Amino acid sequence: MIDPLSSPLLTDLYEYTMLQSYLELGMEGTAAFEFFVRKLPENRNFLVSAGLEEVLVFLENMRFSEEELAWLRTRFPSRLIDYLSNFRFEGDVDAMPEGTLFFRNEPILRVTAPLPQAQLVESRLMNLLNFETLIASKASRSVLIAPDKLLVDFGLRRAHGAEAGLLAARASYLAGFSGTATVLAGMKYDIPVFGTMAHSFVQAHANELLAFEHFASSHPGSTLLIDTYDVEEAARKVVCLCKKGFSIRSVRIDSGDLAKHASNVRKILDEAGLDGITIFASGNLDETRLEDLVDAPIDGFGIGTALVTSGDYPMLDCAYKLQEYDGRACRKRSEGKATWPGRKQVFRQFDANGEMHGDVLTLEEDRLEGEALIHPVMRQGKRIFERRTLHEIRQKTIENYQRLPEPLRRLEPAPYPVEISLKLAELAERTGEIKSA
Amino acid sequence: MIDPLSSPLLTDLYEYTMLQSYLELGMEGTAAFEFFVRKLPENRNFLVSAGLEEVLVFLENMRFSEEELAWLRTRFPSRLIDYLSNFRFEGDVDAMPEGTLFFRNEPILRVTAPLPQAQLVESRLMNLLNFETLIASKASRSVLIAPDKLLVDFGLRRAHGAEAGLLAARASYLAGFSGTATVLAGMKYDIPVFGTMAHSFVQAHANELLAFEHFASSHPGSTLLIDTYDVEEAARKVVCLCKKGFSIRSVRIDSGDLAKHASNVRKILDEAGLDGITIFASGNLDETRLEDLVDAPIDGFGIGTALVTSGDYPMLDCAYKLQEYDGRACRKRSEGKATWPGRKQVFRQFDANGEMHGDVLTLEEDRLEGEALIHPVMRQGKRIFERRTLHEIRQKTIENYQRLPEPLRRLEPAPYPVEISLKLAELAERTGEIKSA
Numbered sequence: 113m114i115d116p117l118s119s120p121l122l123t124d125l126y127e128y129t130m131l132q133s134y135l136e137l138g139m140e141g142t143a144a145f146e147f148f149v150r151k152l153p154e155n156r157n158f159l160v161s162a163g164l165e166e167v168l169v170f171l172e173n174m175r176f177s178e179e180e181l182a183w184l185r186t187r188f189p190s191r192l193i194d195y196l197s198n199f200r201f202e203g204d205v206d207a208m209p210e211g212t213l214f215f216r217n218e219p220i221l222r223v224t225a226p227l228p229q230a231q232l233v234e235s236r237l238m239n240l241l242n243f244e245t246l247i248a249s250k251a252s253r254s255v256l257i258a259p260d261k262l263l264v265d266f267g268l269r270r271a272h273g274a275e276a277g278l279l280a281a282r283a284s285y286l287a288g289f290s291g292t293a294t295v296l297a298g299m300k301y302d303i304p305v306f307g308t309m310a311h312s313f314v315q316a317h318a319n320e321l322l323a324f325e326h327f328a329s330s331h332p333g334s335t336l337l338i339d340t341y342d343v344e345e346a347a348r349k350v351v352c353l354c355k356k357g358f359s360i361r362s363v364r365i366d367s368g369d370l371a372k373h374a375s376n377v378r379k380i381l382d383e384a385g386l387d388g389i390t391i392f393a394s395g396n397l398d399e400t401r402l403e404d405l406v407d408a409p410i411d412g413f414g415i416g417t418a419l420v421t422s423g424d425y426p427m428l429d430c431a432y433k434l435q436e437y438d439g440r441a442c443r444k445r446s447e448g449k450a451t452w453p454g455r456k457q458v459f460r461q462f463d464a465n466g467e468m469h470g471d472v473l474t475l476e477e478d479r480l481e482g483e484a485l486i487h488p489v490m491r492q493g494k495r496i497f498e499r500r501t502l503h504e505i506r507q508k509t510i511e512n513y514q515r516l517p518e519p520l521r522r523l524e525p526a527p528y529p530v531e532i533s534l535k536l537a538e539l540a541e542r543t544g545e546i547k548s549a
Numbered sequence: 550m551i552d553p554l555s556s557p558l559l560t561d562l563y564e565y566t567m568l569q570s571y572l573e574l575g576m577e578g579t580a581a582f583e584f585f586v587r588k589l590p591e592n593r594n595f596l597v598s599a600g601l602e603e604v605l606v607f608l609e610n611m612r613f614s615e616e617e618l619a620w621l622r623t624r625f626p627s628r629l630i631d632y633l634s635n636f637r638f639e640g641d642v643d644a645m646p647e648g649t650l651f652f653r654n655e656p657i658l659r660v661t662a663p664l665p666q667a668q669l670v671e672s673r674l675m676n677l678l679n680f681e682t683l684i685a686s687k688a689s690r691s692v693l694i695a696p697d698k699l700l701v702d703f704g705l706r707r708a709h710g711a712e713a714g715l716l717a718a719r720a721s722y723l724a725g726f727s728g729t730a731t732v733l734a735g736m737k738y739d740i741p742v743f744g745t746m747a748h749s750f751v752q753a754h755a756n757e758l759l760a761f762e763h764f765a766s767s768h769p770g771s772t773l774l775i776d777t778y779d780v781e782e783a784a785r786k787v788v789c790l791c792k793k794g795f796s797i798r799s800v801r802i803d804s805g806d807l808a809k810h811a812s813n814v815r816k817i818l819d820e821a822g823l824d825g826i827t828i829f830a831s832g833n834l835d836e837t838r839l840e841d842l843v844d845a846p847i848d849g850f851g852i853g854t855a856l857v858t859s860g861d862y863p864m865l866d867c868a869y870k871l872q873e874y875d876g877r878a879c880r881k882r883s884e885g886k887a888t889w890p891g892r893k894q895v896f897r898q899f900d901a902n903g904e905m906h907g908d909v910l911t912l913e914e915d916r917l918e919g920e921a922l923i924h925p926v927m928r929q930g931k932r933i934f935e936r937r938t939l940h941e942i943r944q945k946t947i948e949n950y951q952r953l954p955e956p957l958r959r960l961e962p963a964p965y966p967v968e969i970s971l972k973l974a975e976l977a978e979r980t981g982e983i984k985s986a
Contacts, residue, residue: 114733115552116711121733124705125744128732133767139753183736227753234747238706239714246709268561269675270864272683272717274553275710277676295565296551296558299620307562310671312871315879316576316664330570339883367883417864426863427707427854434749442752446776446804 114180117275118173120199121180123235128184132192134228141438143227144455145234146219147241148433153425157520158528160252160509161212161220162283163244167237168495171201174233195228203229205490208458209497211248211286211509212485213516215530217473218458219486220245227437234432242430243276247283248509250422253399254415255288256513256521261402262412264306265292266394267420280420286505288513293414301502306414308335308364315340321349328358335362335392338377343368347377351384362390364414370395371408378409398423399523443543452536453543458485468515474533551617554712555610557636558617560672565621569629571665578875580664581892582671583656584678585870590862594957595965597689597946598649598657599720600681604674605932608638611670632665640666642927645895646934648685648723648946649922650953652967654910655895656923657682664874671869679867680713684720685946687859690836691852692725693950693958698839699849701743702729703831704857717857723942725950730851738939743851745772745801752777758786765795772799772829775814780805784814788821799827801851807832808845815846835860836960880980889973890980895922905952911970 116122134140149159176184176196185193203225214220221241223230254263265284271277281297291304298305309327314337317323324336324346338346343365350360363381365373370393381389393405394414402413417423433451434442441453454475461469461482472480489497500508519526532540553559571577586596613621613633622630640662651657658678660667691700702721708714718734728741735742746764751774754760761773761783775783780802787797800818802810807830818826830842831851839850854860870888871879878890891912898906898919909917926934937945956963969977 114737116554116715116733116737119733121736122705122711122714123732124703124730125732125735125742126730126746127744129745129768129771130747130750133750133764134753136767137763143749143753145749231747231749235706236711239708239710242707243709266561268559269672269869270679270867271676272680272709272858272863273676273712273715274559274673275712277559278553279710293561293563295560295562296553296556298562299558300551300553305562307564308566309563310567310668311881311883312580312582312668312879313567313570315871315881316571316580316874326574327570330573331566334566341882421709421858421863423863426709426858426860430707432706434752437753442749444748444752445778446748 114177118170119180120174120176120232121183122239123232127232127234128188128192130231131195131228132188134231135191135195140226140228142224143230143434144222144224144436145230145432146435146456147221147238148217148219148431150216150429150431152216153428154525155424155523156249157526158213158215158249158516159245159428160248160287161208161214161245162210162248162286163241164207164210164221164489165499166240166244166279167221168205168490168497170236170240171205171233171490172493172495174199174201200493201225201229201233202493203490204488204492206486207489208485209487209505209508211505211512213468213512214458214485215471215528217452217530218471219456222455222486224455238430238432242428244279244283246422246426246428247280247420248287250419251284251287251289252513253523254402254419257399257523258402258406258413261406261410262392263289264412264414265289265294265419266414266416268294270417271420276420282502284419286502286509288506288510290412303502309337311337311340313337320346321352324349324353325358328353328360332359333361335364336360337366338363339365339367339373343373344376344380347380350389351380351386354384354386360389362392362411364392364394366393366395370410371405374408374410403523441539441543443540452532452540454536454539456486456536459483460485462515466515467517468528470529470531472531472533474536475539478533478535480533551614555607556617557611557613557669558620559676560669564669564671565625565629567668568632568665569625571668572628572632577663577665579661580667580871581659581661581873582667582869583872583893584658584675585654585656585868587653587866587868589653590865591962592861592960593686594963595650595652595686595953596682596865597685597724598645598651598682599647599685599723600678601644601647601658601926602936603677603681603716604658605642605927605934607673607677608642608670608927609930609932611636611638637930638662638666638670639930640927641925641929643923644926645922646924646942646945648942648949650949651895651922652908652965654889654967655908656893659892659923661892675867675869679865681716681720683859683863683865684717684857685724687856688721688724688726689946689950690960691839691856694836694960695839695843695850698843698847699829700726701849701851702726702731702856703851703853705731707854708857713857719939721856723939723946725943725947727849740939746774748774748777750774757783758789761786761790762795765790765797769796770798772801773797774803775800776802776804776810780810781813781817784817787826788817788823791821791823791826797826799829799848801829801831803830803832807847808842811845811847840960878976878980880977889969889977891973891976893923893973896920897922899952903952904954905965907966907968909968909970911973912976915970915972917970
């Protein structure tokens with residue numbers, strides 16, 4: 113059985129056709145590829161780097177099984193198969209730690225390795241970094257708009273497959289969410305898991321009151337879903353049950369005018385002296401709706417589809433580009449897709465209050481003022497970057513938010529200066545095939 | 550090691566809390582849940598059902614490992630753990646075969662099983678059906694707009710994780726695409742795999758001509774990527790190489806004004822007598838751009854991100870709802886989310902030319918004119934629906950397109966009549982908790 117999450121065949125065919133040529137040509141010089149985002153989506157003032165952990169695990173464990181080699185053998189010459197049967201990733205990786213806030217054209221990861229190795233890892237590496245960064249960046253907007261609310265990932269059912277469900281839980285927690293409804297994500301990443309009842313539980317009972325009684329007796333201190341039939345009426349049933357001695361911690365509203373229902377329910381509960389019962393809301397939420405609901409008497413939100421699909425913009429304009437081969441800087445000059453050549457570093461400058469002031473994109477060997485954002489994380493195929501827990505990464509992300517200029521924390525577009533250093537601009541000017549025309 | 554693609558823990562926590570209650574209450578009567586889409590996305594005139602095959606495999610193999618049980622044991626009472634340790638899915642499934650075209654409120658799958666079983670499978674079942682149907686439906690638009698072109702899935706790098714990459718390749722092929730660039734999808738589903746070279750191959754060489762020479766000699770009859778520096782100049786290099794005896798089958802253009810470049814390149818090639826070399830285009834394509842390019846001299850298209858993320862609308866407004874429990878029809882009445890109760894069937898009527906004329910949504914036991922779309926596929930946990938190859942499903946999908954009314958084949962919105970039968974309307978009227986107010 114092939115595990116698609118770790119299989120080196122989860123890649124584009126052209127990686128293998130190119131590999132075959134590189135081996136035949138003896139082109140095994142050192143290549144440096146960088147992963148970056150060309151242009152931020154319209155509604156993102158910054159991005160949150162994520163996915164490095166999965167990339168390092170993938171690189172450390174990249175091996176070809178007999179089954180995989182057998183399939184390739186029917187399509188490629190034996191020279192390539194021999195090379196792959198002994199394949200180990202032996203390159204270097206430099207990267208921004210997960211949770212770093214970054215901007216257009218800033219590489220968040222560089223692979224420096226013999227050309228065939230650095231090329232072969234392209235597709236899966238992009239697949240992981242694109243998705244986790246996409247979701248962490250989307251999640252950060254809800255976290256910044258509703259910093260005092262409980263935010264829970266509810267998205268598994270409409271995530272794009274199994275891994276998307278898991279990684280969306282990880283990426284949103286990394287970006288400051290409180291937890292997820294996805295059980296396996298809780299187990300795998302040690303994330304708090306939330307969840308109580310669906311409408312089907314209420315509907316499977318002859319009436320709602322009976323369903324509430326049953327649920328509250330088998331789960332004391334839990335959350336009741338109160339919108340299957342009539343929200344306010346259901347809230348009065350909750351009051352009745354509490355008076356009878358049932359322990360209920362929270363109610364959830366999943367449809368209708370959430371602010372209006374929450375206000376009505378809050379009033380019903382408060383008048384009965386049940387001000388300790390919290391109100392949780394869900395149903396087609398995103399950061400824009402959160403902004404409208406943040407002043408309603410709602411204590412927490414379940415955010416699903418819009419979060420795990422990055423609904424308003426489900427992709428990043430990202431690239432993994434060859435920036436240097438065999439000591440020579442490279443530059444793609446395709447129309448609208450030209451890149452900055454060479455191995456790069458990003459320096460971030462802060463003002464006196466510790467607030468982010470501006471970034472400079474420059475060459476790796478350059479030394480500028482400010483904090484260097486790209487760090488060595490793997491050398492010769494071995495990770496040298498200490499593994500942090502997801503809780504530690506989350507904490508660091510939240511600290512990073514605190515250094516954002518205020519306009520960038522809002523949902524409305526706000527600019528941030530990223531300068532190109534003179535050295536980099538000069539290198540770009542003289543790099544790339546010279547047009548003969 | 551837990552495989553997230555088959556783990557019963559890849560689900561929402563509330564499935565387990567409800568299960569615990571159902572077992573304590575002895576609520577193990579027969580439940581019927583249906584999966585349907587409440588409302589089609591704005592730019593979809595129909596949807597293409599997909600994901601059934603993965604759902605059946607999941608249900609047939611659903612087991613709890615020791616590792617999974619151990620994690621649950623720390624959180625749930627032993628009664629639930631005992632139940633899960635012997636768990637087998639023993640229910641019935643009725644469904645539309647993959648490749649069926651369907652509309653709002655029409656169930657594409659029904660699970661009929663003891664309530665705890667039918668409930669527990671909810672999240673993963675939705676996760677699979679939502680995603681594959683989403684992508685097959687998106688892909689169908691490109692297939693209908695460019696029926697004579699070679700269409701290849703190029704999306705792995707921006708698919709949402711590993712499984713999304715694989716299933717997008719499967720779903721787009723099922724919907725009529727010609728193949729994919731994703732190697733593992735080719736191996737797993739026996740889909741044609743396409744791919745040749747990236748810009749990095751050109752950039753790793755001192756100049757483009759050398760790169761072309763090298764690639765063409767190790768891969769006779771392959772495709773050269775001609776937009777790294779200057780498209781037309783690169784096309785002239787292709788002419789030179791062909792005159793020198795190199796065998797080149799195709800060129801790919803990945804940036805700039807694709808129609809203009811393709812025309813220029815076609816002219817350059819034709820003037821050199823190379824009318825057999827085909828032109829392939831890629832780069833941020835979707836069905837709308839395809840419509841503009843369909844008359845350009847382009848023989849095939851690589852479609853990536855917009856396809857595998859369903860970029861214009863990355864989600865379906867789908868639901869898996871309890872429609873009957875213990876012989877009693879159920880109906881959710883939440884605002885804006887009310888559902889049609891009972892076990893249902895869809896009858897499709899065709900006109901004299903075999904063109905789709907209209908559907909009727911009715912109760913399962915009803916017998917109306919037309920073709921019944923929902924068929925038995927699993928009984929008591931065993932599949933009874935013969936496994937079709939993906940090629941057979943694809944062929945059937947293409948036949949189904951041929952029965953679409955012409956306006957529905959276009960990209961512009963067009964309506965299709967779905968009637969609710971009198972019997973179903975009557976059942977809906979008398980179903981659901983009666984409001985005491």
